[in-house]
Amino acid sequence: MPPAATPQTAPDTFGFVFDNSYARDLEGFYVEWQGAAAPEPEILRFNDSLARELGLNPDALNTPEGAAILAGAVAPAGAAPLAMAYAGHQFGGFSPQLGDGRALLLGEVIDRNGNRRDIHLKGSGRTPFSRGGDGKAVLGPVLREYLMGEAMYALGIPTTRALAATATGANVMRDGGPQPGAVLARVAASHLRVGTFQFFAARGETDNLRRLLDYAVARHAPELAHAPDAAPDVQMYVPMAYIRHTVNLQAKLVAQWMSVGFVHGVMNTDNMALSGETIDYGPCAFMDAYDPATVFSSIDRQGRYAYENQTGIARWNLARLAETLLDFISPDEEEAIRLASAEIDAFGAVYEAEWLALMRAKLGLTTAEDGDFALAHNLLKSMEGQGADFTNSFRALADILQGDSGALRAQFTNPDDARDWQNDWQSRLARDPIDPEKRAAAMNRVNPIYIPRNHLVEAALDAATKGNMAPFDALLAVLMDPFTKRDGLDAYAAPAPDSFGNYRTFCGT
Numbered sequence: 001m002p003p004a005a006t007p008q009t010a011p012d013t014f015g016f017v018f019d020n021s022y023a024r025d026l027e028g029f030y031v032e033w034q035g036a037a038a039p040e041p042e043i044l045r046f047n048d049s050l051a052r053e054l055g056l057n058p059d060a061l062n063t064p065e066g067a068a069i070l071a072g073a074v075a076p077a078g079a080a081p082l083a084m085a086y087a088g089h090q091f092g093g094f095s096p097q098l099g100d101g102r103a104l105l106l107g108e109v110i111d112r113n114g115n116r117r118d119i120h121l122k123g124s125g126r127t128p129f130s131r132g133g134d135g136k137a138v139l140g141p142v143l144r145e146y147l148m149g150e151a152m153y154a155l156g157i158p159t160t161r162a163l164a165a166t167a168t169g170a171n172v173m174r175d176g177g178p179q180p181g182a183v184l185a186r187v188a189a190s191h192l193r194v195g196t197f198q199f200f201a202a203r204g205e206t207d208n209l210r211r212l213l214d215y216a217v218a219r220h221a222p223e224l225a226h227a228p229d230a231a232p233d234v235q236m237y238v239p240m241a242y243i244r245h246t247v248n249l250q251a252k253l254v255a256q257w258m259s260v261g262f263v264h265g266v267m268n269t270d271n272m273a274l275s276g277e278t279i280d281y282g283p284c285a286f287m288d289a290y291d292p293a294t295v296f297s298s299i300d301r302q303g304r305y306a307y308e309n310q311t312g313i314a315r316w317n318l319a320r321l322a323e324t325l326l327d328f329i330s331p332d333e334e335e336a337i338r339l340a341s342a343e344i345d346a347f348g349a350v351y352e353a354e355w356l357a358l359m360r361a362k363l364g365l366t367t368a369e370d371g372d373f374a375l376a377h378n379l380l381k382s383m384e385g386q387g388a389d390f391t392n393s394f395r396a397l398a399d400i401l402q403g404d405s406g407a408l409r410a411q412f413t414n415p416d417d418a419r420d421w422q423n424d425w426q427s428r429l430a431r432d433p434i435d436p437e438k439r440a441a442a443m444n445r446v447n448p449i450y451i452p453r454n455h456l457v458e459a460a461l462d463a464a465t466k467g468n469m470a471p472f473d474a475l476l477a478v479l480m481d482p483f484t485k486r487d488g489l490d491a492y493a494a495p496a497p498d499s500f501g502n503y504r505t506f507c508g509t
Protein backbone atom coordinates (compact mmCIF):
# COMPACT_ATOMS: atom_id res chain seq x y z
CA MET A 1 0.00 0.00 0.00
CA PRO A 2 1.78 3.19 -1.09
CA PRO A 3 1.86 5.96 1.47
CA ALA A 4 -0.07 9.18 1.01
CA ALA A 5 1.40 11.74 -1.37
CA THR A 6 4.60 13.36 -0.10
CA PRO A 7 4.15 16.94 1.06
CA GLN A 8 5.71 19.15 -1.58
CA THR A 9 7.38 22.54 -1.33
CA ALA A 10 6.55 25.60 -3.39
CA PRO A 11 8.22 25.54 -6.80
CA ASP A 12 11.54 27.18 -7.60
CA THR A 13 12.67 28.11 -4.09
CA PHE A 14 15.56 25.64 -4.06
CA GLY A 15 16.42 25.76 -7.73
CA PHE A 16 15.35 22.22 -8.55
CA VAL A 17 14.31 21.88 -12.17
CA PHE A 18 13.46 18.22 -12.41
CA ASP A 19 13.22 16.28 -15.62
CA ASN A 20 12.40 12.77 -14.48
CA SER A 21 13.11 10.54 -17.45
CA TYR A 22 13.29 7.30 -15.46
CA ALA A 23 9.84 7.87 -13.96
CA ARG A 24 8.46 8.98 -17.32
CA ASP A 25 9.97 6.36 -19.64
CA LEU A 26 10.21 3.29 -17.46
CA GLU A 27 6.87 2.86 -15.78
CA GLY A 28 6.77 -0.55 -14.13
CA PHE A 29 10.48 -0.39 -13.25
CA TYR A 30 9.92 1.24 -9.88
CA VAL A 31 7.46 1.99 -7.11
CA GLU A 32 6.50 5.59 -6.42
CA TRP A 33 7.30 6.16 -2.80
CA GLN A 34 8.03 8.78 -0.18
CA GLY A 35 10.69 9.10 2.49
CA ALA A 36 9.99 8.53 6.15
CA ALA A 37 9.30 11.48 8.42
CA ALA A 38 12.42 12.88 10.09
CA PRO A 39 11.81 14.34 13.57
CA GLU A 40 14.63 16.89 13.53
CA PRO A 41 16.46 16.99 10.23
CA GLU A 42 19.76 18.82 10.35
CA ILE A 43 22.21 19.21 7.49
CA LEU A 44 25.61 18.19 8.78
CA ARG A 45 27.62 18.74 5.65
CA PHE A 46 26.57 20.34 2.41
CA ASN A 47 28.46 20.28 -0.88
CA ASP A 48 28.17 23.86 -2.00
CA SER A 49 30.09 23.58 -5.25
CA LEU A 50 28.24 20.45 -6.34
CA ALA A 51 24.92 22.15 -5.53
CA ARG A 52 25.89 25.03 -7.81
CA GLU A 53 27.00 22.63 -10.53
CA LEU A 54 23.50 21.11 -10.37
CA GLY A 55 21.92 24.53 -10.76
CA LEU A 56 20.58 24.46 -7.20
CA ASN A 57 20.43 27.37 -4.82
CA PRO A 58 22.76 26.52 -1.89
CA ASP A 59 21.56 29.43 0.22
CA ALA A 60 17.99 28.16 0.07
CA LEU A 61 18.82 24.47 0.33
CA ASN A 62 21.35 24.60 3.15
CA THR A 63 18.61 25.64 5.59
CA PRO A 64 16.13 23.90 7.92
CA GLU A 65 13.60 23.74 5.03
CA GLY A 66 16.28 22.22 2.83
CA ALA A 67 17.14 19.74 5.56
CA ALA A 68 13.63 18.27 5.42
CA ILE A 69 14.10 17.73 1.68
CA LEU A 70 17.57 16.23 1.97
CA ALA A 71 16.36 13.89 4.71
CA GLY A 72 13.61 12.68 2.37
CA ALA A 73 10.75 13.85 4.57
CA VAL A 74 9.51 16.52 2.16
CA ALA A 75 9.70 16.36 -1.63
CA PRO A 76 10.60 19.51 -3.55
CA ALA A 77 8.17 20.60 -6.25
CA GLY A 78 8.57 18.57 -9.40
CA ALA A 79 10.24 15.61 -7.70
CA ALA A 80 8.87 12.15 -8.38
CA PRO A 81 10.41 10.07 -5.57
CA LEU A 82 10.60 6.39 -6.40
CA ALA A 83 12.29 3.16 -5.34
CA MET A 84 14.01 1.41 -8.23
CA ALA A 85 13.74 -2.31 -8.89
CA TYR A 86 16.92 -4.30 -9.42
CA ALA A 87 18.36 -7.73 -8.83
CA GLY A 88 21.96 -8.72 -8.28
CA HIS A 89 24.64 -11.30 -7.72
CA GLN A 90 25.88 -10.77 -4.18
CA PHE A 91 29.15 -12.59 -3.50
CA GLY A 92 28.32 -14.80 -6.47
CA GLY A 93 24.81 -15.79 -5.37
CA PHE A 94 21.86 -14.42 -7.33
CA SER A 95 19.05 -12.49 -5.64
CA PRO A 96 16.25 -11.93 -8.15
CA GLN A 97 14.83 -9.04 -6.16
CA LEU A 98 16.90 -6.48 -4.31
CA GLY A 99 15.86 -2.93 -5.25
CA ASP A 100 16.07 0.32 -3.32
CA GLY A 101 15.37 -0.97 0.17
CA ARG A 102 16.60 2.14 1.92
CA ALA A 103 16.88 4.71 -0.80
CA LEU A 104 14.80 6.80 -3.17
CA LEU A 105 15.49 8.42 -6.46
CA LEU A 106 14.26 11.96 -5.82
CA GLY A 107 14.50 12.94 -9.46
CA GLU A 108 16.84 14.00 -12.25
CA VAL A 109 18.23 17.42 -13.03
CA ILE A 110 20.29 18.68 -15.93
CA ASP A 111 23.49 20.17 -14.58
CA ARG A 112 25.33 23.30 -15.71
CA ASN A 113 27.33 21.22 -18.19
CA GLY A 114 24.20 19.79 -19.74
CA ASN A 115 24.60 16.38 -18.08
CA ARG A 116 21.64 14.53 -16.62
CA ARG A 117 22.23 13.70 -12.93
CA ASP A 118 20.19 11.62 -10.48
CA ILE A 119 19.58 13.00 -7.01
CA HIS A 120 19.15 10.05 -4.74
CA LEU A 121 18.54 9.75 -1.01
CA LYS A 122 20.11 6.86 0.87
CA GLY A 123 18.72 6.04 4.30
CA SER A 124 15.31 7.61 3.72
CA GLY A 125 13.23 4.81 5.20
CA ARG A 126 11.58 1.53 4.31
CA THR A 127 10.27 0.80 0.82
CA PRO A 128 8.51 -2.21 -0.72
CA PHE A 129 12.04 -3.54 -1.44
CA SER A 130 13.26 -3.40 2.17
CA ARG A 131 12.83 -7.11 2.91
CA GLY A 132 13.90 -7.44 6.57
CA GLY A 133 15.80 -4.13 6.71
CA ASP A 134 14.81 -0.96 8.50
CA GLY A 135 15.42 1.30 5.49
CA LYS A 136 17.75 3.51 7.49
CA ALA A 137 21.38 4.54 7.40
CA VAL A 138 23.54 5.74 10.26
CA LEU A 139 25.81 8.72 10.50
CA GLY A 140 29.24 7.05 10.38
CA PRO A 141 28.71 5.19 7.08
CA VAL A 142 26.92 8.19 5.53
CA LEU A 143 29.88 10.45 6.28
CA ARG A 144 32.24 7.72 5.12
CA GLU A 145 30.53 7.59 1.73
CA TYR A 146 30.65 11.39 1.57
CA LEU A 147 34.37 11.44 2.27
CA MET A 148 35.41 8.52 0.05
CA GLY A 149 33.35 9.71 -2.90
CA GLU A 150 34.79 13.21 -2.70
CA ALA A 151 38.30 11.77 -2.38
CA MET A 152 37.77 9.70 -5.54
CA TYR A 153 36.37 12.73 -7.34
CA ALA A 154 39.44 14.77 -6.42
CA LEU A 155 41.66 11.93 -7.65
CA GLY A 156 39.93 12.21 -11.01
CA ILE A 157 38.18 8.83 -10.77
CA PRO A 158 34.58 8.60 -12.01
CA THR A 159 32.30 8.46 -8.99
CA THR A 160 28.95 9.29 -7.53
CA ARG A 161 29.20 12.32 -5.25
CA ALA A 162 27.66 13.49 -2.03
CA LEU A 163 25.42 16.55 -2.12
CA ALA A 164 24.70 16.47 1.60
CA ALA A 165 24.80 14.41 4.76
CA THR A 166 21.72 15.10 6.86
CA ALA A 167 21.00 13.81 10.34
CA THR A 168 17.37 12.77 10.76
CA GLY A 169 17.21 13.41 14.50
CA ALA A 170 16.11 9.80 15.11
CA ASN A 171 18.23 7.00 16.46
CA VAL A 172 18.63 3.77 14.54
CA MET A 173 19.37 0.45 16.19
CA ARG A 174 22.56 -1.23 15.04
CA ASP A 175 24.68 -4.05 16.48
CA GLY A 176 26.36 -1.88 19.04
CA GLY A 177 23.16 -0.10 20.14
CA PRO A 178 21.40 3.10 19.07
CA GLN A 179 23.20 5.31 16.59
CA PRO A 180 22.23 8.63 15.02
CA GLY A 181 20.26 8.14 11.80
CA ALA A 182 21.32 10.04 8.68
CA VAL A 183 20.54 10.35 5.00
CA LEU A 184 23.09 10.74 2.22
CA ALA A 185 21.96 12.83 -0.75
CA ARG A 186 23.91 11.25 -3.58
CA VAL A 187 24.38 12.46 -7.12
CA ALA A 188 25.05 10.02 -9.97
CA ALA A 189 25.01 10.02 -13.76
CA SER A 190 22.34 7.38 -13.20
CA HIS A 191 21.50 4.57 -10.84
CA LEU A 192 21.21 1.95 -13.58
CA ARG A 193 23.20 -1.10 -12.59
CA VAL A 194 24.06 -4.46 -14.07
CA GLY A 195 21.45 -5.68 -11.59
CA THR A 196 18.74 -3.57 -13.23
CA PHE A 197 19.09 -5.65 -16.39
CA GLN A 198 19.25 -8.83 -14.35
CA PHE A 199 15.94 -8.01 -12.66
CA PHE A 200 14.00 -8.14 -15.94
CA ALA A 201 16.05 -10.95 -17.47
CA ALA A 202 15.35 -13.16 -14.44
CA ARG A 203 11.63 -12.57 -14.93
CA GLY A 204 11.79 -13.28 -18.65
CA GLU A 205 10.39 -9.81 -19.40
CA THR A 206 11.96 -9.35 -22.81
CA ASP A 207 9.94 -6.29 -23.78
CA ASN A 208 10.96 -4.51 -20.58
CA LEU A 209 14.57 -5.51 -21.12
CA ARG A 210 14.46 -3.92 -24.55
CA ARG A 211 12.96 -0.74 -23.09
CA LEU A 212 15.71 -0.71 -20.51
CA LEU A 213 18.41 -1.22 -23.13
CA ASP A 214 17.01 1.62 -25.23
CA TYR A 215 16.86 3.84 -22.15
CA ALA A 216 20.41 2.98 -21.06
CA VAL A 217 21.75 3.61 -24.55
CA ALA A 218 19.91 6.94 -24.82
CA ARG A 219 21.21 8.00 -21.44
CA HIS A 220 24.78 6.71 -21.45
CA ALA A 221 25.74 6.07 -25.06
CA PRO A 222 23.38 8.00 -27.33
CA GLU A 223 25.86 7.77 -30.19
CA LEU A 224 25.01 4.05 -30.37
CA ALA A 225 21.28 4.46 -30.79
CA HIS A 226 21.41 4.08 -34.54
CA ALA A 227 23.42 1.45 -36.29
CA PRO A 228 25.73 2.89 -38.92
CA ASP A 229 24.86 1.88 -42.48
CA ALA A 230 28.02 -0.20 -42.52
CA ALA A 231 26.94 -2.36 -39.56
CA PRO A 232 26.77 -5.95 -40.79
CA ASP A 233 23.58 -6.70 -38.89
CA VAL A 234 21.49 -3.78 -37.71
CA GLN A 235 19.44 -5.87 -35.26
CA MET A 236 22.38 -6.99 -33.20
CA TYR A 237 24.31 -3.73 -33.48
CA VAL A 238 22.88 -1.86 -30.51
CA PRO A 239 23.11 -4.62 -27.87
CA MET A 240 26.61 -5.58 -29.01
CA ALA A 241 27.79 -1.99 -29.12
CA TYR A 242 26.29 -1.36 -25.70
CA ILE A 243 28.15 -4.31 -24.21
CA ARG A 244 31.36 -3.04 -25.80
CA HIS A 245 30.72 0.44 -24.47
CA THR A 246 30.14 -0.84 -20.93
CA VAL A 247 33.16 -3.15 -21.05
CA ASN A 248 35.26 -0.11 -21.97
CA LEU A 249 33.89 2.02 -19.15
CA GLN A 250 34.39 -0.65 -16.50
CA ALA A 251 37.83 -1.72 -17.67
CA LYS A 252 38.98 1.88 -17.49
CA LEU A 253 37.35 2.44 -14.12
CA VAL A 254 38.93 -0.60 -12.52
CA ALA A 255 42.33 0.34 -13.99
CA GLN A 256 41.98 3.68 -12.21
CA TRP A 257 41.11 1.97 -8.93
CA MET A 258 44.14 -0.27 -9.26
CA SER A 259 46.38 2.71 -9.98
CA VAL A 260 45.64 4.24 -6.57
CA GLY A 261 45.40 1.09 -4.45
CA PHE A 262 41.63 1.28 -4.06
CA VAL A 263 39.67 -1.79 -2.95
CA HIS A 264 35.93 -1.38 -3.57
CA GLY A 265 35.07 -4.29 -1.34
CA VAL A 266 31.58 -5.17 -2.49
CA MET A 267 31.55 -5.49 -6.27
CA ASN A 268 28.18 -7.19 -6.42
CA THR A 269 26.40 -6.75 -9.75
CA ASP A 270 23.91 -4.40 -8.09
CA ASN A 271 26.85 -2.21 -7.13
CA MET A 272 28.24 -1.90 -10.65
CA ALA A 273 26.85 1.29 -12.18
CA LEU A 274 26.33 1.34 -15.93
CA SER A 275 27.44 4.96 -16.01
CA GLY A 276 30.98 3.78 -15.25
CA GLU A 277 31.01 5.61 -11.92
CA THR A 278 32.27 4.10 -8.69
CA ILE A 279 29.16 3.53 -6.56
CA ASP A 280 28.37 2.32 -3.02
CA TYR A 281 31.18 3.14 -0.67
CA GLY A 282 30.33 0.60 2.01
CA PRO A 283 33.42 -1.37 2.98
CA CYS A 284 35.88 0.20 0.52
CA ALA A 285 39.35 1.36 1.54
CA PHE A 286 42.75 2.27 0.16
CA MET A 287 45.64 -0.03 0.94
CA ASP A 288 48.70 1.21 2.79
CA ALA A 289 51.43 -1.43 2.28
CA TYR A 290 51.19 -2.98 -1.16
CA ASP A 291 49.72 -6.46 -0.96
CA PRO A 292 47.69 -7.70 -3.93
CA ALA A 293 45.63 -9.99 -1.66
CA THR A 294 44.35 -7.04 0.39
CA VAL A 295 40.77 -7.43 1.63
CA PHE A 296 39.18 -5.04 4.12
CA SER A 297 35.56 -6.10 4.23
CA SER A 298 34.69 -8.15 7.29
CA ILE A 299 32.10 -10.16 5.34
CA ASP A 300 34.39 -10.97 2.40
CA ARG A 301 35.85 -14.05 4.04
CA GLN A 302 36.91 -15.73 0.80
CA GLY A 303 38.61 -12.61 -0.53
CA ARG A 304 36.33 -12.59 -3.57
CA TYR A 305 36.69 -8.81 -3.83
CA ALA A 306 40.38 -8.58 -2.92
CA TYR A 307 42.46 -5.89 -4.67
CA GLU A 308 43.95 -8.32 -7.18
CA ASN A 309 40.57 -9.91 -7.98
CA GLN A 310 38.85 -6.70 -9.00
CA THR A 311 39.60 -7.04 -12.71
CA GLY A 312 38.38 -10.63 -12.86
CA ILE A 313 35.24 -9.71 -10.93
CA ALA A 314 34.49 -6.72 -13.16
CA ARG A 315 34.76 -8.99 -16.17
CA TRP A 316 32.54 -11.59 -14.50
CA ASN A 317 29.92 -8.94 -13.73
CA LEU A 318 30.02 -7.75 -17.34
CA ALA A 319 29.41 -11.31 -18.49
CA ARG A 320 26.27 -11.29 -16.32
CA LEU A 321 25.19 -8.10 -18.12
CA ALA A 322 25.89 -9.64 -21.53
CA GLU A 323 23.85 -12.72 -20.60
CA THR A 324 20.77 -10.59 -20.16
CA LEU A 325 21.08 -9.31 -23.75
CA LEU A 326 21.63 -12.61 -25.59
CA ASP A 327 18.09 -12.72 -27.02
CA PHE A 328 18.71 -9.42 -28.78
CA ILE A 329 21.99 -10.52 -30.27
CA SER A 330 20.86 -13.58 -32.19
CA PRO A 331 17.95 -16.03 -32.18
CA ASP A 332 20.60 -18.74 -32.34
CA GLU A 333 21.71 -19.05 -28.72
CA GLU A 334 25.14 -20.48 -29.49
CA GLU A 335 25.84 -17.71 -31.96
CA ALA A 336 24.66 -15.11 -29.41
CA ILE A 337 26.95 -16.54 -26.73
CA ARG A 338 29.88 -16.61 -29.13
CA LEU A 339 29.40 -12.98 -30.13
CA ALA A 340 28.77 -11.71 -26.60
CA SER A 341 31.77 -13.63 -25.26
CA ALA A 342 34.01 -11.96 -27.79
CA GLU A 343 32.93 -8.57 -26.43
CA ILE A 344 33.60 -9.67 -22.85
CA ASP A 345 36.98 -11.10 -23.85
CA ALA A 346 37.96 -7.62 -25.03
CA PHE A 347 37.99 -6.51 -21.37
CA GLY A 348 41.54 -7.75 -20.82
CA ALA A 349 43.08 -5.75 -23.65
CA VAL A 350 41.21 -2.54 -22.75
CA TYR A 351 42.15 -2.91 -19.11
CA GLU A 352 45.79 -3.61 -19.85
CA ALA A 353 46.12 -0.66 -22.21
CA GLU A 354 44.53 1.67 -19.67
CA TRP A 355 46.58 0.32 -16.78
CA LEU A 356 49.77 0.66 -18.77
CA ALA A 357 48.95 4.24 -19.74
CA LEU A 358 48.30 5.08 -16.09
CA MET A 359 51.49 3.33 -14.99
CA ARG A 360 53.60 5.08 -17.62
CA ALA A 361 52.37 8.40 -16.27
CA LYS A 362 53.05 7.31 -12.69
CA LEU A 363 56.58 6.28 -13.66
CA GLY A 364 57.13 9.56 -15.48
CA LEU A 365 57.34 8.07 -18.96
CA THR A 366 56.26 10.17 -21.91
CA THR A 367 57.17 7.58 -24.54
CA ALA A 368 56.21 3.93 -24.99
CA GLU A 369 58.50 0.91 -25.10
CA ASP A 370 57.64 -2.77 -25.07
CA GLY A 371 59.37 -3.28 -21.77
CA ASP A 372 57.23 -0.74 -19.90
CA PHE A 373 54.64 -3.28 -18.80
CA ALA A 374 57.35 -5.40 -17.19
CA LEU A 375 58.96 -2.33 -15.64
CA ALA A 376 55.70 -1.31 -13.96
CA HIS A 377 54.90 -4.83 -12.95
CA ASN A 378 58.37 -5.36 -11.51
CA LEU A 379 58.04 -2.35 -9.28
CA LEU A 380 54.89 -3.81 -7.76
CA LYS A 381 56.53 -7.23 -7.45
CA SER A 382 59.50 -5.75 -5.66
CA MET A 383 57.22 -3.82 -3.26
CA GLU A 384 55.36 -6.95 -2.24
CA GLY A 385 56.26 -8.28 1.18
CA GLN A 386 58.42 -5.21 1.85
CA GLY A 387 55.86 -3.14 3.72
CA ALA A 388 56.21 -0.58 0.92
CA ASP A 389 53.35 1.89 1.11
CA PHE A 390 51.54 1.91 -2.24
CA THR A 391 50.89 5.65 -2.37
CA ASN A 392 54.17 6.78 -0.90
CA SER A 393 56.29 4.45 -3.05
CA PHE A 394 54.93 5.98 -6.25
CA ARG A 395 55.17 9.48 -4.82
CA ALA A 396 58.79 8.78 -3.89
CA LEU A 397 59.74 8.39 -7.55
CA ALA A 398 59.51 12.10 -8.24
CA ASP A 399 61.49 12.76 -5.05
CA ILE A 400 64.31 10.69 -6.54
CA LEU A 401 64.33 12.98 -9.56
CA GLN A 402 64.46 15.95 -7.22
CA GLY A 403 67.57 14.72 -5.48
CA ASP A 404 66.29 12.42 -2.74
CA SER A 405 67.87 9.32 -4.25
CA GLY A 406 66.88 7.05 -1.38
CA ALA A 407 63.20 7.97 -1.29
CA LEU A 408 61.95 4.70 -2.77
CA ARG A 409 64.41 2.55 -0.80
CA ALA A 410 63.15 4.14 2.39
CA GLN A 411 59.83 2.41 1.69
CA PHE A 412 61.39 -1.05 1.70
CA THR A 413 62.12 -3.30 4.66
CA ASN A 414 65.19 -4.42 2.74
CA PRO A 415 66.21 -1.24 0.93
CA ASP A 416 68.71 -3.07 -1.27
CA ASP A 417 65.82 -4.95 -2.91
CA ALA A 418 64.70 -1.68 -4.48
CA ARG A 419 68.07 -0.96 -6.07
CA ASP A 420 67.80 -3.19 -9.15
CA TRP A 421 64.44 -1.85 -10.06
CA GLN A 422 65.53 1.73 -9.51
CA ASN A 423 68.50 1.17 -11.84
CA ASP A 424 66.23 -0.30 -14.54
CA TRP A 425 63.87 2.62 -14.19
CA GLN A 426 66.64 5.19 -14.43
CA SER A 427 68.06 3.53 -17.56
CA ARG A 428 64.60 3.69 -19.04
CA LEU A 429 64.28 7.39 -18.15
CA ALA A 430 67.54 8.03 -19.98
CA ARG A 431 65.78 6.91 -23.18
CA ASP A 432 62.88 9.27 -22.43
CA PRO A 433 64.66 12.57 -22.30
CA ILE A 434 62.59 15.35 -20.83
CA ASP A 435 63.51 17.95 -18.30
CA PRO A 436 63.65 16.20 -14.87
CA GLU A 437 61.79 19.03 -13.18
CA LYS A 438 58.99 18.86 -15.70
CA ARG A 439 58.90 15.10 -15.34
CA ALA A 440 58.72 15.29 -11.57
CA ALA A 441 55.93 17.87 -11.73
CA ALA A 442 53.95 15.69 -14.14
CA MET A 443 54.42 12.66 -11.88
CA ASN A 444 53.23 14.60 -8.87
CA ARG A 445 50.06 15.41 -10.75
CA VAL A 446 49.20 11.71 -11.05
CA ASN A 447 50.77 10.17 -7.93
CA PRO A 448 48.72 11.48 -5.01
CA ILE A 449 50.39 12.34 -1.75
CA TYR A 450 47.14 12.41 0.25
CA ILE A 451 44.65 9.53 0.13
CA PRO A 452 41.98 8.69 2.72
CA ARG A 453 44.20 6.87 5.18
CA ASN A 454 42.17 4.27 7.05
CA HIS A 455 43.21 5.31 10.53
CA LEU A 456 42.42 8.97 9.78
CA VAL A 457 39.05 8.09 8.25
CA GLU A 458 38.15 6.09 11.34
CA ALA A 459 39.29 8.85 13.69
CA ALA A 460 37.30 11.44 11.74
CA LEU A 461 34.13 9.32 11.77
CA ASP A 462 34.54 8.48 15.41
CA ALA A 463 34.81 12.15 16.33
CA ALA A 464 31.86 13.02 14.07
CA THR A 465 29.57 10.49 15.73
CA LYS A 466 30.50 12.15 19.02
CA GLY A 467 29.53 15.54 17.63
CA ASN A 468 32.97 16.86 16.65
CA MET A 469 33.15 17.46 12.90
CA ALA A 470 36.54 19.19 12.94
CA PRO A 471 38.70 16.13 12.07
CA PHE A 472 36.26 15.21 9.25
CA ASP A 473 36.41 18.72 7.81
CA ALA A 474 40.18 18.86 8.05
CA LEU A 475 40.57 15.48 6.33
CA LEU A 476 38.06 16.34 3.61
CA ALA A 477 39.88 19.61 2.90
CA VAL A 478 43.19 17.77 2.54
CA LEU A 479 41.68 15.13 0.26
CA MET A 480 40.09 17.67 -2.06
CA ASP A 481 43.61 18.51 -3.29
CA PRO A 482 45.42 15.16 -3.17
CA PHE A 483 48.33 15.99 -5.45
CA THR A 484 49.74 19.20 -3.98
CA LYS A 485 52.13 18.80 -1.07
CA ARG A 486 51.41 21.37 1.61
CA ASP A 487 53.29 22.31 4.74
CA GLY A 488 52.04 20.94 8.02
CA LEU A 489 50.18 17.99 6.50
CA ASP A 490 52.78 15.24 6.98
CA ALA A 491 50.46 13.29 9.27
CA TYR A 492 47.97 12.99 6.40
CA ALA A 493 50.57 11.35 4.18
CA ALA A 494 51.70 8.72 6.66
CA PRO A 495 50.42 5.14 6.73
CA ALA A 496 48.62 3.84 9.79
CA PRO A 497 50.79 3.21 12.85
CA ASP A 498 51.32 -0.46 13.70
CA SER A 499 49.05 -0.02 16.69
CA PHE A 500 46.13 0.46 14.26
CA GLY A 501 46.40 -3.24 13.40
CA ASN A 502 44.63 -5.03 10.57
CA TYR A 503 41.90 -2.83 9.18
CA ARG A 504 38.41 -4.32 8.94
CA THR A 505 35.49 -2.54 7.30
CA PHE A 506 31.76 -3.12 7.48
CA CYS A 507 29.04 -2.78 4.89
CA GLY A 508 27.60 0.06 6.91
CA THR A 509 23.86 -0.38 6.73
Ligand code: AMP
Nearest residue numbers: 098099100101102130133134135136509
Ligand atom coordinates in the same frame (compact mmCIF):
# COMPACT_ATOMS: atom_id res chain seq x y z
P1 AMP B 1 24.05 -2.37 -0.40
O1 AMP B 1 24.81 -3.34 0.44
O2 AMP B 1 23.89 -1.03 0.24
O3 AMP B 1 24.54 -2.29 -1.78
O4 AMP B 1 22.57 -2.96 -0.45
C1 AMP B 1 22.21 -4.21 -0.97
C2 AMP B 1 20.72 -4.37 -0.88
O5 AMP B 1 20.30 -4.41 0.49
C3 AMP B 1 19.91 -3.27 -1.53
O6 AMP B 1 18.73 -3.84 -2.07
C4 AMP B 1 19.59 -2.37 -0.37
O7 AMP B 1 18.46 -1.57 -0.61
C5 AMP B 1 19.36 -3.36 0.74
N1 AMP B 1 19.60 -2.78 2.06
C6 AMP B 1 20.80 -2.51 2.62
N2 AMP B 1 20.65 -1.98 3.85
C7 AMP B 1 19.32 -1.91 4.09
C8 AMP B 1 18.52 -1.46 5.19
N3 AMP B 1 19.05 -0.96 6.31
N4 AMP B 1 17.18 -1.57 5.06
C9 AMP B 1 16.62 -2.05 3.95
N5 AMP B 1 17.31 -2.50 2.89
C10 AMP B 1 18.65 -2.44 2.94
Ligand code: MG
Nearest residue numbers: 270271279280
Ligand atom coordinates in the same frame (compact mmCIF):
# COMPACT_ATOMS: atom_id res chain seq x y z
MG1 MG C 1 24.13 -1.20 -3.36
